[in-house]
Amino acid sequence: MNFGMNAVDLLGWFGLVALLAGLFLLRRHGTGMTGLWLLLAALFGTLVAVFWFNDFRNTLLTLSMIMLGAALAPWFSGKRQGVPVGVALINTSLGLTIALLGLVGLLETDCTAYSWDIRLTSVAGLFLGVWIFAFGLIAWLRLTDYLSESAPTPTQKKVQAVVLAITFALGLAAVVWPRYATLLLVLMLVLTLELGALSALGVKQESLAAVMARHVGFIGAATALLGYVQQSAFLISLGSLAMAGAWIFQRGDVMFRSDIHHHHGTITPVQDSQSVEPKPLEAKAGESSG
Amino acid sequence: MDMSSALYVAVLALSLGLVLFQHWAHARQGRILLVSTVLCGFVVIAAAHALASAVTVSGQVMAALGVLFGAQGATASLVLLWREMAADLREQEIETETDREAA
Numbered sequence: 541m542n543f544g545m546n547a548v549d550l551l552g553w554f555g556l557v558a559l560l561a562g563l564f565l566l567r568r569h570g571t572g573m574t575g576l577w578l579l580l581a582a583l584f585g586t587l588v589a590v591f592w593f594n595d596f597r598n599t600l601l602t603l604s605m606i607m608l609g610a611a612l613a614p615w616f617s618g619k620r621q622g623v624p625v626g627v628a629l630i631n632t633s634l635g636l637t638i639a640l641l642g643l644v645g646l647l648e649t650d651c652t653a654y655s656w657d658i659r660l661t662s663v664a665g666l667f668l669g670v671w672i673f674a675f676g677l678i679a680w681l682r683l684t685d686y687l688s689e690s691a692p693t694p695t696q697k698k699v700q701a702v703v704l705a706i707t708f709a710l711g712l713a714a715v716v717w718p719r720y721a722t723l724l725l726v727l728m729l730v731l732t733l734e735l736g737a738l739s740a741l742g743v744k745q746e747s748l749a750a751v752m753a754r755h756v757g758f759i760g761a762a763t764a765l766l767g768y769v770q771q772s773a774f775l776i777s778l779g780s781l782a783m784a785g786a787w788i789f790q791r792g793d794v795m796f797r798s799d800i801h802h803h804h805g806t807i808t809p810v811q812d813s814q815s816v817e818p819k820p821l822e823a824k825a826g827e828s829s830g
Numbered sequence: 831m832d833m834s835s836a837l838y839v840a841v842l843a844l845s846l847g848l849v850l851f852q853h854w855a856h857a858r859q860g861r862i863l864l865v866s867t868v869l870c871g872f873v874v875i876a877a878a879h880a881l882a883s884a885v886t887v888s889g890q891v892m893a894a895l896g897v898l899f900g901a902q903g904a905t906a907s908l909v910l911l912w913r914e915m916a917a918d919l920r921e922q923e924i925e926t927e928t929d930r931e932a933a
Contacts, residue, residue, distance in 0.1 A: 566865060570922070583871075587878060590878045597882045598884075601894055602881050605898045606901040608898055609874075609900065612902050613902045613909060623864070623914070626906060626910045627863065630870075633900070636896075637897075637900040640893070641873070641880055641896050644880045644884060648886065657833060756863060756866050756867055759867075770879055773839045777842075779869075779870075780840045780844040781850075781869055784846075784848045785862050785866035785869065786866045787848070788852060797858075797860060798913040798917040
C-alpha cells in the first residue's frame, strides 16, 4: 500500500498528536487554557510545515492574506450578538474557502489523465462549500432579524427536491465530461446558491442553531474531501474529527457559557447566574431543512 | 494516497472523534461545537498548501482568497472558543470563592 503523502503530513503527524492531546485537555475539568494553546501550536506548526516543504513559495502572499483575515476576524465573530451569530459568520467564510479550494482542485487537475476521483471530490467540495456559504449568510441574516422565516409549501418542497436532483446531475456531468465543465459548473453553482438560501429560510427559528451545527459537520466532511484532493491524511483525519464533534453536539440541550455572561454584563454576580437561567438553545436532530 | 487508505483514515478518525466527544460535562457541551469549528478552521492549512503549490494564475488568485477567508474563519472560531473558555474559568473561580466563603 502506497501512502503517497503530501508535505503537510510529515509535520502534520506531530500536529495531530498535539491536537488530540489538546482535545483531551479541553474535556477535562480544571486544565485551564492549556488545551487551546495546544490547538494553536498544532495550527501554527503545520502552517510552518506547509511553507517549509513548498520551498517558501508564495509565502509572503500567504502570510499577508492570513494577517488580513485574522485582522478582519474580530468584526466577524458576533461579539455583541452571541455565539450562534458567530457560528453563522464562521460558516459563511469557511464555506467560501471550501468552495474556492474545490475550484482550485478542479482547475489544477489534469482532466485528460485518469483522475475522476479527484474531480468527483472537488465537485462535491464545491457543492458543499457553496451550500454552506449560502446557508450561513441567510442564517446570519435570520439571526440578526433582517429576514423572517418563510416555510416552503409542499409543492415548493417537491420543486426544490427536483432542483436538487438537477444540481446533482449537473455536478456528475461536470465530472464525466470535463470538456464542458465550466458551463455545467456555473449552472450548478447558481442552483446550489439558491437551494442553500431557500433551505436556510425554511428552518424554524428555534432549530436554526442545531441545523447550523449540522452544517459545521458538513464543513468537516468537505475538509476531509479536500484532504483527499490534496492527498493529505492530516486533513482527512481533522475533517472526520470535526464531523464527529458536530454530530455529537447536535443531540441534546446546549448552552454557551459566554452567552450567559454576555446577557448579564461582564461581571456576573453569583446569585444572578443561578436565578436567571438563559433559555437553552434547543439542538435536536431530525428537523430537516427541506 | 489511494482511495482505500483515505477511507481507512477517515473511518478511524470519525470513530475516534465519536468516542472523544462523548460524555463531556453538561456545562461544557457548548464547547464541542466551538472545538469543531476550530477543527474546521484548520482548512486554512489546505488553502495555504493550495496557494503554495498552485501552478496557474487563476488558481493562485482563488487560493489566496481562500486563505483570506479561511484565516478569518479560523481566527473567529478561536476567538469564540477563547471567550467560551474564559467565561467557564470565571465561573469556576466564582464557584470556588463562594465555596470558600461558605466554609
